[in-house]
Amino acid sequence: MKADDEIQRRIAELERTSRLKDDLFGVVSHELRAPLHAILGWAEILLARAEVSPDDRRGLEAIARNARIQAQVIEDALDLNRIASGKLRLDCKPTDLAAAAQAAIETARPLATNHEIQLAHTIDPALSAIAVLGDVDPQRLQQVLGHLLGHAIRATPPRGDVALVVRRADGQVELAVEFDGVPPVNGTRTASHNFDVGLSLVKSLVELHGGALRVERGLRHAAAFVVRLPLRTGDAVRPTTAALLNGHTTGQAPSLDGLKILVIDDDGDARELVKTILTQARAHAVTAASADEGLAVLRDLHPDLIISDIGMALRDGYQFMRLVRTMSSSEGGRTPALALTAHVQTEDRTRALLAGYQEHISKPVEARQLIAAVHRLTSADRADA
Numbered sequence: 001m002k003a004d005d006e007i008q009r010r011i012a013e014l015e016r017t018s019r020l021k022d023d024l025f026g027v028v029s030h031e032l033r034a035p036l037h038a039i040l041g042w043a044e045i046l047l048a049r050a051e052v053s054p055d056d057r058r059g060l061e062a063i064a065r066n067a068r069i070q071a072q073v074i075e076d077a078l079d080l081n082r083i084a085s086g087k088l089r090l091d092c093k094p095t096d097l098a099a100a101a102q103a104a105i106e107t108a109r110p111l112a113t114n115h116e117i118q119l120a121h122t123i124d125p126a127l128s129a130i131a132v133l134g135d136v137d138p139q140r141l142q143q144v145l146g147h148l149l150g151h152a153i154r155a156t157p158p159r160g161d162v163a164l165v166v167r168r169a170d171g172q173v174e175l176a177v178e179f180d181g182v183p184p185v186n187g188t189r190t191a192s193h194n195f196d197v198g199l200s201l202v203k204s205l206v207e208l209h210g211g212a213l214r215v216e217r218g219l220r221h222a223a224a225f226v227v228r229l230p231l232r233t234g235d236a237v238r239p240t241t242a243a244l245l246n247g248h249t250t251g252q253a254p255s256l257d258g259l260k261i262l263v264i265d266d267d268g269d270a271r272e273l274v275k276t277i278l279t280q281a282r283a284h285a286v287t288a289a290s291a292d293e294g295l296a297v298l299r300d301l302h303p304d305l306i307i308s309d310i311g312m313a314l315r316d317g318y319q320f321m322r323l324v325r326t327m328s329s330s331e332g333g334r335t336p337a338l339a340l341t342a343h344v345q346t347e348d349r350t351r352a353l354l355a356g357y358q359e360h361i362s363k364p365v366e367a368r369q370l371i372a373a374v375h376r377l378t379s380a381d382r383a384d385a
Contacts, residue, residue: 033342037363038269040067076201101166104145118161147198148177148225155181175227178218254375256283263287264294265309277367291320298332310341318355325356336377
């Protein structure tokens with residue numbers, strides 16, 4: 001009995017330690033994301049102004065670029081923690097590989113331009129009707145390819161080129177990123193032997209889906225990252241290029257002309273940033289600095305959409321939305337709502353949806369992504385009406 005009691009005690013201690021680690025990751029992620037939201041957002045707004053001088057533009061582009069990199073490092077660390085704790089859920093689904101690969105190329109293009117690298121790609125169009133095993137959905141696949149392309153671009157000398165090749169090989173899908181640079185050691189460490197979070201995450205994600213990541217000599221270049229994923233048979237998918245691009249399309253952002261939007265955030269910088277983005281998209285944005293102030297404005301304004309932070313003092317975003325959903329339609333109880341927050345764990349998104357939000361978006365958010373979400377939610381609400 002004593003031995004069993006000791007085993008149970010140790011199990012309970014391990015579970016407590018795991019919870020504390022998850023809580024720490026959540027707190028650190030939130031505290032890092034919140035200031036990045038303002039940094040990236042205001043850099044984008046200033047870059048959009050025609051009167052910015054060339055020197056100022058280079059500086060603002062560097063600020064925005066590095067803010068995105070920092071946000072990605074935070075997201076990668078969270079994903080690695082989810083994998084290590086067994087909390088990353090796999091959802092087997094067909095995937096338009098050709099469209100996802102094209103979207104990854106477009107996302108990597110600004111980095112390539114900054115490093116004077118020419119991006120080339122060869123994508124088998126037949127793979128738009130191929131399904132792979134596991135959870136390599138468009139976003140996960142773009143995440144994998146994005147990290148490999150980013151590492152290849154940074155490792156390639158200026159005026160070099162990086163090539164992405166997507167093809168079938170020996171009954172599998174092969175994704176090869178070729179480049180003329182120094183490959184990492186063991187696929188997870190750079191040439192300087194510094195730990196690379198992104199490559200470590202890629203390796204873990206690929207292996208979770210039954211695939212393999214190798215570093216080898218390229219067909220036309222000095223080195224190549226090669227990902228092989230098993231195929232499923234009998235599944236076909238519809239191309240979903242527009243959805244996959246997720247805000248990276250070259251077209252203009254939709255106009256929000258005439259929309260009334262209530263923005264609630266207890267952080268003044270974040271509140272003013274979101275208001276500016278919405279106003280420039282021709283929406284009428286009204287702000288509130290707390291959940292209680294937001295409830296009062298909601299009754300008076302009758303907005304088309306609510307955008308609310310989650311981690312607010314006194315009354316948080318979950319409590320706020322649960323109160324909203326108890327209100328009558330005439331008071332605004334059915335108003336669609338978007339959670340814009342630095343609380344980004346899977347359980348945070350689930351709590352937001354259960355509280356009554358229709359969508360959950362992570363900070364930092366880019367202007368185009370926010371505008372697209374607002375347009376999506378308000379258009380869906382009008383269609384339902």
